[in-house]
Amino acid sequence: MRTPPRTLTAPLYAVALVALTAPVALAAPSGGPATDGGAEPRALSWTTTTVDADQSFRGLDAVDRSTAWVVGASVTGGRGKVFRTSDGGASWQDVGPADATGLNFRDVEAVDARTATVLAIGEGEKSRIYRTSDGGATWTEAFRNDTPAAFYNCMDFYSDGRRGLAVSDPVDGRFRIAATQDGGRSWKVLPDDGMPDSSGEANFSASGDCLTISGEQAWFGSGGERSRVFSSRDGGLTWSATDSTIPAGEAAGVFALAFRTPGQGVAVGGDFAAPADGVDASAVSSNRHTWRSGGDLTHLGEDVSWLGHRVVVVGQGGPVGGASVSDNGGRTWQRFSDELFHTLDCTSDGACWAGGGGGRVGRL
Template identity: 30%
Template sequence: MQDSLMHESLRGIHYVGNGVAWASGTNGTVLRTEDMGYLWQKCAVPPGAEKLDFRGVQAFDANTAIVMSSGKGDLSRLYKTTDGCATWKLVFTNPDKDGFFDAMTASRTGDTEDILLLGDPVDGAFKVFCRIDDDTHVEECMSGAPANAAEGEGVFAASNSSVIWSSHRTTAFFATGGKDGARIFRMEKSTSGNAPIWKSSPMPMFGIGDSAGIFSLAKRTSDHTTHLIAVGGDYKQPEDAEHNAAYTRDDGLHWLAVASAPHGYRSSVAYDEKLKTWITVGPNGTDVSFDDGRNWQALRPGAMDQAGADRDWNALSLPFVVGPDGRVGILRDAAVGEARKSFDAKSAKDAKVTPR
C-alpha cells in the first residue's frame, strides 16, 4: 500500500515505465510519481476542472499526459500537459450535449500521438473519436458501419479499460452491457482503402441488467495473435461470482466461457508480462490466472501485506492499482509467485488422476 496524500476516488492509472506513473480521479485530481510511488505529487488542477471526474489518464513520459473527464455533454473533456502537470491545455470537449466519455487509449509512434476515445450512444450509435498528430485534430472516427447500440446499452466508465487496440493496431475493441446483455464490438480496418467496419458479438457469459456487463478488456500478444480477457459482472451485486469473465485466443473472433471464474464483480483486468500472469481487481478482491484466463484463483494478502490489500480497487496499470478514498497500491511479485506454486501443485495433482 502507498500513500497518495489525498482522499479523492481514483479511477485512472497509467504506468509509463522507468518509475513514472500517473493517476486521476474526482474533483479534478491528477497525481504523478517518478519513483515508483515512493512520493506521489498532486498536480495543478486543469482550468475549469475543479468539479470534473477524471476517469482516465494516458501518459507518454514524465512530462506529457492526457486526462479524460466523464460527464454529460461538455463535462466530458480532454486536457493535456507537456510540462509535468504544472499547466494544462483543454484540447477537446464533447460536441454532443447528450454524450458521455467512457474510456480512451493513447499511443505514441515517433512524434505522432494517437487517441481512440469512446463515448456512450448518441442517436442510437456509440461515439468513437480519433485524434491524429496534433492537439486539435479530434474527430469522429469514420466507419463503414456505425457501432449501433441496442436500447439501454452502454459502456461502463469504471476503469478506463473498456476500449483497446489490438497489439498490432489493426483492430480495435470495446465492450458494453445493459438490459439485453453484453457485447464486444470489433473494428476491422479495411485493406482495400474502404472505411473500417464495426462488428459486434453477443457475450452470453455475462449477466443482463442496467448494472451488468463487461467493464474491462486487456490483451497480450503471442505468435502474432492477440489474446484478450474480458471481465465485469454486476456492480450492484459485487459478491456474485458468476457471469463475470470470458477469454479469446484468436484476436477476438471466438470468445469462451471460463472454467473457474473470479470471485465477484471485477472492474479492471491486466496482463503482467514479467510474471506471465493475468490479474483482475474489484471491490471484494483480486484474482489471478496462469492459463490465459481459463481458470482464476483468489490472490489474498499474506503475512507481509496490509489487511484488505486485495480489495476496494477500481483500476489497474501494473504494477499499480488505484481505488476509492485515494487508495494506491503496488503489486508484490512474491505474492503472485506464491499463488502460482499453489496453481502448479493443483495442476500436477489433477494430472495424476486417471479417469475410469
C-alpha cells in the first residue's frame, strides 16, 4: 500500500495499515470547536450511506449533484471495486473491471456518467490505469507499469480532457511522471531530466489528490525526508520544488492539494503516526509557486476541495479524524463533523461527496 512512504518501519506501517483497513464506528455529524475561536460555520453535515462494507474508498470524483464515481480496495483481499451513482447517491452500481482481484484503486477521474479513468496503485505491475467510455460496461487497460521500483499514486487531467499526468514515487532518486495526450487511452513515461532530485521523498496515495492540475499548471506533494510541492507548466516535462511548510516525516508530509484558480491553492497533510496532531497541517499559496503556513487542523488532512469560496478538508488515521471548513482560503479552520472520510470532491453546482472506510460514501 502507499499511504505513508515505502521506507516505513514496522510500527509506522502498522499505523497506516490500520488507517486503511480498520472498521470504523460512525459518529454523528458534529459542530465541533472552531479552531480559530470564531463563530460556528453555517450548518454543515453529512448524509452517509454504506455502499460496500468490504471496500475502503480512497478515490472519488464528483461530476455534479447527480453523478459521482468512487473507487477502493477490498479489506479481505477480494476485488477492488468502482462504483458510480447517477441519481444523486440514491443508488450505487458496481461498474468496475472484472479482473481486479487484489487491486487497490486509489484514484478516479471522470468526465461524465459514461467516461472515467481509474488508477490502481502498487509496486511494479500492480500500478495500472483502466478506462471506460460506456459507464463501466467494458474497460480497457490503458497502462501497466513495467518498472519494479515505480509506484504510481495519483493522477489528474487538464481541462481539455485529453492531456493528463500520473505521478510515481522516485525511481533512481527522481519522481516519475506518466502522461497521456488522448484522454487516458494511452500513457507514456516522460524523461526525468527536468525533475529535481527527490531522494528520500515519496507521494501519499491517501486520497487520490496528491497531484492536481489547474489551468496549464500541475502540482504534486511529497513527504518523507522533505515535505515539498512540485509544480510544472509544460505538461510535466520540467518541475520546480518548494518547501510546503507542512512538517516532513517518515509518515508525514503533503497528502492533497486543491486550487480554486491557478493562483489560489491549499495543501493539506499531517502525520499518520500522530493522526490527532494537525498543527501546521495546511498551507496556502497565492502565487502558484511559494507556500506559507495555513491554519492548524484537529485531524489529518487527507483530502481538500473548494466549495465556492469555502474550503473543505477531511481525514482519518485509524479511529481519529473529522472534517473542517475554512471561509478564508485555508488561513483558519473550523471543525464541523467527526465523520471519518479519506477522500473528497466538491462540484461547481454546490455538492460535496466523500468516501471512506467500511465502504461509506457521504454527501454534504
